[in-house]
Amino acid sequence: MSLLSxxxxxxxxxxxxxxxxxxxxxxxxxxxxxxxxxxAPTGYEGRLTRFLGDRFIExxxxxxxEDEAGNVAALLPGKVGARDIVVAAHLDKIWAExxxxxxxxxxxxxxxxxxxxxxxxxxxxATMPFILERLGIEFDSNVILLGTSxxxxxxxxxxxxxxLEHTDREISSALCLEGIELGRLSFSSLGMARGEIFxxxxxxGQTVEENTVGVLAVLQRLVSGxxxxxxxxxxxxxxxxxxxxxxxxxxxxxxxxxxxxxxRSEDAARVAAVEAEIxxxxxxxxxxxxxxxxxxxxxxxxxxxxxxxxxxxxxxxEARRVLQILGVTPHEEPSISELAALLxxxxxxxxLGITRGRDRHTPVESIRLEPIFDGLAQVVSLLQFMDxxxxxx
Amino acid sequence: xxxxxxxxxxxLEKNTFHHSEFWDMQELVRAKEAAGLTISxxxxxxxxxxxxxxxxxxxxSELMDRYPFIDEIAVIDSGSTDRTLEIAxxxxxxxxxxxxxxxxxxxxxxxxxxxxxxxxxxxxxxICYVDADIKNIHPKFVTxxxxxxxxxxxxxxxxxxxxxxxxxxxSLKPTGGGRVTEILVxxxxxxxxxxxxxxxxxxxxxxxxxxxxxxxxxxPVGYGVETSHLIDVFQTWGLDAFAQTDLDKRVHxxxxxxxxxxxxxxxxxxxxxxxxxxxxxxxxPELSGLxxxxxxxxxSYELTVREMIEEERPPMISLPEYRxxxxx
Numbered sequence: 279m280s281l282l283s284x285x286x287x288x289x290x291x292x293x294x295x296x297x298x299x300x301x302x303x304x305x306x307x308x309x310x311x312x313x314x315x316x317x318a319p320t321g322y323e324g325r326l327t328r329f330l331g332d333r334f335i336e337x338x339x340x341x342x343x344e345d346e347a348g349n350v351a352a353l354l355p356g357k358v359g360a361r362d363i364v365v366a367a368h369l370d371k372i373w374a375e376x377x378x379x380x381x382x383x384x385x386x387x388x389x390x391x392x393x394x395x396x397x398x399x400x401x402x403x404a405t406m407p408f409i410l411e412r413l414g415i416e417f418d419s420n421v422i423l424l425g426t427s428x429x430x431x432x433x434x435x436x437x438x439x440x441x442l443e444h445t446d447r448e449i450s451s452a453l454c455l456e457g458i459e460l461g462r463l464s465f466s467s468l469g470m471a472r473g474e475i476f477x478x479x480x481x482x483g484q485t486v487e488e489n490t491v492g493v494l495a496v497l498q499r500l501v502s503g504x505x506x507x508x509x510x511x512x513x514x515x516x517x518x519x520x521x522x523x524x525x526x527x528x529x530x531x532x533x534x535x536x537x538x539x540x541x542r543s544e545d546a547a548r549v550a551a552v553e554a555e556i557x558x559x560x561x562x563x564x565x566x567x568x569x570x571x572x573x574x575x576x577x578x579x580x581x582x583x584x585x586x587x588x589x590x591x592x593x594x595x596e597a598r599r600v601l602q603i604l605g606v607t608p609h610e611e612p613s614i615s616e617l618a619a620l621l622x623x624x625x626x627x628x629x630l631g632i633t634r635g636r637d638r639h640t641p642v643e644s645i646r647l648e649p650i651f652d653g654l655a656q657v658v659s660l661l662q663f664m665d666x667x668x669x670x671x
Numbered sequence: 672x673x674x675x676x677x678x679x680x681x682x683l684e685k686n687t688f689h690h691s692e693f694w695d696m697q698e699l700v701r702a703k704e705a706a707g708l709t710i711s712x713x714x715x716x717x718x719x720x721x722x723x724x725x726x727x728x729x730x731x732s733e734l735m736d737r738y739p740f741i742d743e744i745a746v747i748d749s750g751s752t753d754r755t756l757e758i759a760x761x762x763x764x765x766x767x768x769x770x771x772x773x774x775x776x777x778x779x780x781x782x783x784x785x786x787x788x789x790x791x792x793x794x795x796x797x798i799c800y801v802d803a804d805i806k807n808i809h810p811k812f813v814t815x816x817x818x819x820x821x822x823x824x825x826x827x828x829x830x831x832x833x834x835x836x837x838x839x840x841x842s843l844k845p846t847g848g849g850r851v852t853e854i855l856v857x858x859x860x861x862x863x864x865x866x867x868x869x870x871x872x873x874x875x876x877x878x879x880x881x882x883x884x885x886x887x888x889x890x891p892v893g894y895g896v897e898t899s900h901l902i903d904v905f906q907t908w909g910l911d912a913f914a915q916t917d918l919d920k921r922v923h924x925x926x927x928x929x930x931x932x933x934x935x936x937x938x939x940x941x942x943x944x945x946x947x948x949x950x951x952x953x954x955x956p957e958l959s960g961l962x963x964x965x966x967x968x969x970x971s972y973e974l975t976v977r978e979m980i981e982e983e984r985p986p987m988i989s990l991p992e993y994r995x996x997x998x999x
Contacts, residue, residue, distance in 0.1 A: 304763060308732030311725055315807065336696075336737070380806045380922065383724030385758050 286596070287659050289603045295413055295655040296604065302408055306650065307383070309333065309401035314381040314393050320370040320433040323348050327369060330404055330425045337407035347440035348427030353420055354407065356665075361419035363664050364452035364627075365406065365657070366438065366616055367399030368429035372639055389644035394635040398457030398645055400425060402632060402654065409654060417665045419450065426616060431472070434580035438616040442623050451593065451664045452627040453657060454616045458638060460649050460656075461601060461609045462631035465594045467618035468542045469549040469584035475500060475560050477524075477535040477574045488571070492531030493524050496563050496572045500537055503559040507552060515543035515552060542614065544584050553578065582614055585621030592668050593626050593660070600659045604652045626668050630656060678910065679869040686826065686914040690815030696738040699814060702821050703740060710741045710817055711795030714764070715785035719803035720753040726801070726808045727762040733810040735763075741813065745793055746803075747772070747785040755803075767792055773992060779982055782876075783896035787984045790885050791993050798885060802876035806922040815916040816879035827884045827912040828904050830870055831877035833921040855935045856898060859942055863951060866910045867901055874898060874938070877918070884908070886993070890984040894934045895941025899983075902945045929964060933979065936962045940981040 318326040327350045334342045334352035341353035348369075371392035373379065381390035390397075402409075403423045410416075426437030442449070456462065477493045477500075487495040504517050517539055524535030539556065543549045560574040587594055589610070601608045613629045620627035632653030635645040693699055703710065712730060716723060727744060734740040746759040746766045756766045770778035772788040786800055797820050799813050816829045852874055860867040867873065874897040884904065891899050904912055926934075940960070946952040960980035966973045987993045 304728050304732040305736050307728045307762075311729055312809075381725060382721055383728060383758075383762075384720070385724070385754060385761055 286599070287662055292600060292603050292655055292659045295658055296651045298413060299409060299651050299654045299658075302405065302412055303647075303651075305408055306401060306405045306654075307388070307647070309404040310388060310393065310398055310645075311381045311383065313400045313404065314388075314390050314397035315379045317373065317375040317377070317379050318369050318371050318392075319374055320372075320428055320430045321348075322375060323369040323427045326400065327425060327427065330369070330400060333404040334407075334423065337404075339407060345440065345444065347437050349424060349437045349441050351422050351424045351441070353422055354410070354417070356417045356419040356421065358418040359420050361450040361665075361667060362422055362447040363417070363419050363661065364422045364424050364449050364620075364625075365403065365455065365661070366424040366426055366452060367403050367455040368396050368437065368616060369400060369425045369427055370429050370433060371395065371397070372430055377641075386648060387644050387646050389637075389642050391641055391643060393645050394457035394638050394643050396455075396457055398632050398650070399455035402455055402657065409658060413658060415658065415662065417661065419665045420447075421661065422447070422449075429615060432579045434472075435582070435616055435619045438619040442619060442625075449620075449623075449625050451668055452620050452625055453660060453664075454613075454620070454627065454629040455657065456615070456629060456631050457645055458633060458635035459609065459631040460633050460653050461606045462629065463594070463597050463601065463608045463610045464613035464617055464629035465589065465591065465597075465610070466544070466586035466612045467582060467584060467621050468544060468612045468614050469546040470543075470580070470582040470614045470618070471541045471549050471553045471578055472580040473539055473541075473553070473556070473576055473578040475537045475539070475556070475574055475576050477537070477563065477572060479533040480571050480573060488531070490531060492526070492533055493535035493572065494532065496574060497522050497524060497535050497537055499563065500559055500574070504539065504556070507555050511548070511552065515541070515545065515548040517541050517552060517556070540614075544612065546584055549581075549584075582618040583622055585618060587621060587626055587628070591626065593628060593664065596663045597628055597630070597656075597660055600656050600663075604655060606652055606656075628660070630660075632657075675865050678866060682866075682869050682910055682913075686819075686911070688815065688819055688914065688916040690811040690916055690918050693811075693814050693818035696733075696740065696810075696814070699818055699821065700738050700740055703817075706821055706824075708797055708821060709795045710797045710799065711789075711793035712741050712744045712799050712801065712813055713786065713789040713793060714744070714746045714759075714801055714803050715749070715782050715789075716746050716751060716755050716759070716803045717749040717782075718751045718753045718755060720751075720755045720758055722806060722808070723755050723803050724758045724762055726803060726805065727759050727764045729808050729810065730801075730813060731763045734813055740817075741799070742795055743793060745789065747789050747792065749780055749782070749785055773990070775992075776984075776990075779892040779984075781892035782894075783890045784892040784984065786896060787890035787892070787987065790882065790987045791990070791996065796882050797879055798882060799879040800877065807920060811918055812877055813879075815918050816877060819914045819916065820879055820881060823914070825911065826914045827881050827908055828900070829879045829914045829916060830872065831875045831918050831921075832870075832872035832915050833875070833918040851931050851935050851938065855938060859939075863946065864902060864905060867905055869910065870901065870913065870915055872915075873901055875921075877921075882997075884912070886988040886997075886999070887986050889986055891937070891941045891981045892984060893979070893981050894937030895981045898938050899941045899945060902942070902949075906949060932964055933962060933977070936979055937981050940979070941983075944981070944983075 339352045373391045428436035521538035524532035526532035563574040617629045633649040744764045
């Protein structure tokens with residue numbers, strides 16, 4: 279149950295936030311442009327970390343920290359300071375340093391690599407001191423604005439995990455911000471195992487397969503095996519295959535290949551069981567008498583335990599109420615991002631989207647501008663709710 | 672010659688800046704206010720809907736909302752048929768159609784026309800011109816150019832220079848910009864105005880100038896405007912009136928060789944006109960305004976003839992409307 283010391287925000291107040299925050303449009307959008315044009319591949323977020331730190335300094339914040347994991351945090355001291363609330367956005371993008379990160383701005387949308395995931399989230403952090411000042415909001419709790427490193431791929435939420443392991447503060451609740459999709463309400467995290475199967479052919483070619491398609495034959499069998507596992511499992515457990523790669527040219531069969539997969543399930547036991555099945559699939563491809571002289575090796579590079587704040591937790595209920603007041607239909611879906619690390623620690627937390635967008639993870643990824651103000655009103659309203667105090671997850 | 676090289680060396684030492692020297696915005700705003708200066712930003716446009724929104728957002732946020740550094744942002748447009756003006760206005764720029772400023776004096780299509788009319792329309796003691804096609808826009812494009820005018824009263828005219836990677840479909844090429852500079856303008860300056868070779872990007876579209884200088888200058892309405900400024904300011908105020916600031920990198924649209932040919936033709940007309948006006952070359956014949964280029968398609972060759980006359984606007988100070996509006 280909620281330990282609220284104050285009544286819920288009225289619909290009029292929440293809607294007034296949206297209108298008032300439109301006055302900060304250029305400041306927010308300039309932050310999106312500048313954050314968007316800084317490359318920040320996982321593990322190389324340094325320039326974006328500095329940008330966010332500089333923005334915090336320019337906003338007059340005094341307690342700014344960078345840690346060894348590449349996170350940057352700023353503390354907005356509360357009037358009482360009895361609690362610590364985190365607002366987080368991951369800094370890393372899926373795009374390589376050399377890609378063109380130019381942002382284009384139209385009348386009602388912006389486009390460019392990584393804007394939705396997650397330059398807009400970072401820009402909201404950078405703008406938060408202005409947002410709170412504009413609305414005249416002072417919290418009793420301390421608010422920690424946190425840009426986290428190494429979220430994607432092999433990063434395995436390294437930034438958020440490092441912060442939680444090393445902070446001497448007891449985090450009472452948290453929000454994770456993602457650029458899209460407004461209405462997203464993630465209060466649970468899926469169990470997940472992310473891995474790679476490396477396939478290698480050794481020895482001279484002795485079979486037709488080996489001499490004509492090389493490791494592609496092995497990869498094909500692995501994909502078929504994964505499809506078979508997916509057919510047997512319930513819809514709550516899935517293996518996703520994101521990469522099957524074996525490159526050689528036109529007429530030389532590839533001798534090396536990799537398959538990248540991710541197992542997702544609400545049940546940790548199913549993640550482990552499916553992982554074991556994939557290992558068996560790979561073992562079956564190891565040297566088999568006179569067949570392909572193949573070697574297949576599985577490496578698990580990232581894992582998450584499932585967690586759930588609960589669909590009836592006061593924070594979830596309030597998030598749903600706020601979205602409905604803003605005329606946004608909540609879209610409830612589990613997360614595999616920073617939320618997992620927070621729920622792991624028993625911290626009540628949600629992942630929220632800021633605006634609507636399209637073509638995520640493509641060079642023309644775009645975000646719509648007008649819904650951003652609904653997204654901001656949502657975040658501020660929930661922070662006020664969290665300021666009142668809520669029970670642990 | 673050694674004397675000129677020494678002069679250029681001293682000037683480079685004293686009057687060449689890097690934008691990072693002016694990173695402290697609070698200090699810059701304090702200095703601007705102490706100097707009692709007002710600053711106008713002018714962005715000349717023609718169908719720039721792809722980039723104008725970003726420029727206005729970044730400049731308004733960083734140089735007006737967060738720090739009160741510039742006093743107005745104006746887009747002066749040559750007759751765009753896309754959404755340039757609508758987008759610029761929606762993000763807070765003042766927008767003007769060039770044809771509607773000083774209508775009694777008519778309208779000439781061309782960037783120089785927009786720059787000239789900006790002197791009448793805008794209020795600032797300093798006007799900073801920034802082209803609208805910059806893809807990597809940043810506040811340094813204004814602060815780096817205006818700051819030397821704030822800190823050094825003897826400087827009148829500050830030009831930008833930078834690396835110029837060209838933007839292709841999805842990647843950046845490291846070199847290739849400034850072709851007209853290297854092939855045309857620098858050789859001409861070397862021959863006739865060697866001191867002006869000190870300017871690394873003499874025809875860059877980004878510069879900040881004091882009003883009292885701008886209002887004295889003639890303005891070619893087309894491509895020759897930057898070249899004419901450099902020559903005229905040099906002839907009247909000397910090399911020490913100039914400064915230049917390194918803005919690191921400017922990413923912009925690539926222009927075709929054909930377009931650059933037209934630009935070179937316009938610049939050359941302006942240049943030759945200046946040689947004659949200053950008596951540097953005498954007995955020059957009347958110049959044709961016809962520019963001939965070829966288009967080829969397999970074995971067919973098509974001659975394109977375009978009339979390009981670099982018309983010039985007179986110094987703004989000579990217009991009674993201007994003197995009345997600005998109390999001159």
